[in-house]
Amino acid sequence: MKEADYELVLDVMHKHREEGVSLLALARETGQRLPDLQKFMRAHRKCFVMVDATKYKLxxxxPINGNVGxxxxxxxxxxxxxxxxxxxxWVAITVAITSVFYAINNML
Known part of the structure; x- marks a missing residue:
């Protein structure tokens, strides 16, 4: 998810911070796909907790303390x-390729 996308998610989560929000309602309000939201919530378990089977809140x-910031x-x-x-x-790959070309050049 891009930063603008998760900002929308955080805004909706902040509105419903006391009771939590279901993934379906979150998908409707943000325009995100349900699988993407599930993946996002699972990837950031320290930020969001599951209240019910499909309901999450901050x-x-x-270290979060329910704070959006x-x-x-x-x-x-x-x-x-x-x-x-x-x-x-990418730096490591570039160094490796450069070293290989340098070694080949010295052999010739």
Whole structure:
């Protein structure tokens, strides 16, 4: 999900923070697909807790404490960490390819 998409999800979750919101209602209000929302909620279990079989709300326990700002911070830091790992992987691949070409060039 993109940042704009999860901002919509967080806004809806904030409106219904006391009682929670069902995934179907969340899909209707945000325009997201149900499987995408399920995947998003499962991927961020520290941010959201399941109230009923299909109803979620913001995690009232630490480190979230039911605070939307804490959820935003956590989601942004996870996205930044993932982006850093991707950049690191591409740097490692580039170094490996460059080293191979350098070694081949020295052999000739």
């Amino acid at each position: 995690n009232p326990a630490p 804490s959820v935003r911070f956590r989601l942004r830091s996870e996205a930044a960490k993932k982006r850093q790992q991707t950049i690191g992987m």
